[in-house]
Amino acid sequence: MRVPVTVTVNGTAQRAEVEPRQLLVQFLRDDLGLTGAHIGCETSQCGACTVLLDGAVIKSCTTLTVQVDEQAITTIEGLAPRGTMHPVQHAFWEEHGLQCGYCTPGMVLSAVALLAEDPHPDEGEIRHAIEGNLCRCTGYHNIVRSIQAAAEKLAAGAAPTPVNGRSSPTT
């Protein structure tokens, strides 16, 4: 039996009737077309499916859509206006905080949530905060550097920056 839900996703209220066993990551990817939340392990280990629930990181493969009824989800697509990069995304780009990019949406959202709670984390705190996000490419050092750079950008009041060298056709 389907259940009616209203979930605010990236600022827009989404009304839907969903199967109770639907995972939040399926709602986001299959129903809403927001494919930024990746499905890596599907067993709660890798964090590729990380999104923000009322500002806190969660694994959307281990959350049912019905559990977030009447709550607010932010995905990587909702972090900055289209055609621009959030300062944390910009810092990942500048500091080579990604290679294949598979882990990156989750990694960026974990960094955003960390810096919202603790604007000046030390290296240990950064590593503690990204324990739930596995990266098979970078070896993490550049990710830590990216988050350190992002902290400085945000402290200096950085705003979203245009995506470099490419003008989005829809903006």
Next chain:
Amino acid sequence: MNPATFAYHRADSVDTAIALLAQYGEESKLIAGGHSLLPIMKLRLAAPAHLIDITRIDGLDGIRDEGDRLVIGALTTHHAIERDDLVRTLMPLLAETASVVGDRQVRNRGTIGGALAHADAAADYPAAILALNAELIAVGPEGERGISAGDFFLDFLTTALTPAELLTEIRIPKLPPRTGSNYQKLANQASGYAVAGVAAVVTLDDGGVVADVRVGITGTVAAARRAAATESALMGKQADEAAIQQAADLATEGLEPLADLHASAEYRLRVTRGLTRRALTAAVARARG
């Protein structure tokens, strides 16, 4: 990878949750954070026909100071416990334990009530709950009852809770002055769960003699338990290195250790004794201030 089909119910009060449990019986399961239940439902190791969501029940969440004790609502998340000022000052052992459960995403969703009710052999809280001598409050069709931590953990995934009951809160007596505590964990490198975990609480008297000591062990055995021989060996002694070492060596006395692909029985016992020594040493240092 989805769970098998189920009907979803959202309880708005403890009474509704208990009524739903009574109505659907063995076919039903409570869901809190879902971070133990959903993974096993996705693997089809569990397939309840009815899920009863308790996370919207008012008053089951949060931490209160009740004079001689601290009360933690069953729905309080691991992250909230890790960061809470009351817990950090009055019951640092619990904050320390919460901070090493899984990862940040898990700590944002998982609840202390769910962790205790699930009673995974490799879970972290049981050691601290035993060492802090907590009381767990359950509500069922017959009303409310308190279960002491020592009577709560029975076997693999088995507690003193009946299927008709809901865990509502955990009551922890405040610690006397000159008390120190510590949690030591050997985490499984892949899952983060405890291969072995030891929590120690030590109270010293004016002369540095051990006036009270409690040690909880998790991970090593199917059901978390106190290290009785260690405790009695240390009581009334000067808490020096030799006495701690001697007491820690007794930590595994009478234990039936688990053996699996993560660790052999012998390895678990050895690690448990080592972690006990470290936990006691750190607790004593903190008790001295």
